[in-house]
Amino acid sequence: MKRLRRTFFNRSTLIVAEELLGKILVFKNHKGIITETEAYMGFDDPASHAARGKTKRTEIMFGPPGYSYVYLIYGLYHCLNVVTEKEGFPAAVLIRGLLVQDQKTGKDIHLDGPGKICRYLGITTQDHNKIDIVKNEDFYVGCVKKTLGFKTTSRIGIRVGQDKLWRFVGEF
């Protein structure tokens, strides 16, 4: 499958978040259609982990685009992001929705939530943080010709930064 290159991720995070809708996430033997994303970017976004500067956890968000950022939330769940924008500007897109076909049952499963996605795919901070998904053989985003319609809303699960409509929900 043709895959997204670094130039795709080296753009405005809002554009990347929107255009990731309908693309295919490939992880090992799994494939799924991305149905929901959120943007986190810059120093004026209080909901972003990286808004108050670089730390050991968030340094990947300051790095070059096209890398995974996987973090543990509430001590229980992992969340997958893809780093966006030029090196030095902290930004990433959170993958919140994925439509997969279960390999045992053949049934469609809508993984609606970032924790569910990582749990289903087996993505962890320990094993899958800071991976270059532009180069990796079994962790990348594939191109798709179709683009989905979408809506924007405020982001889920945050207390600050709710004024920004940076959640992108695909219509499929």
Added chain:
DNA sequence: ACCCCGATCGTA
């Protein structure tokens, strides 16, 4: 060393 809190999810 200590404390608070969180980009969630399942159950009630």
Added chain:
DNA sequence: ACGATCGGGGTT
């Protein structure tokens, strides 16, 4: 509405 569960990051 709430508890589970733990690492990050700021403060002492």
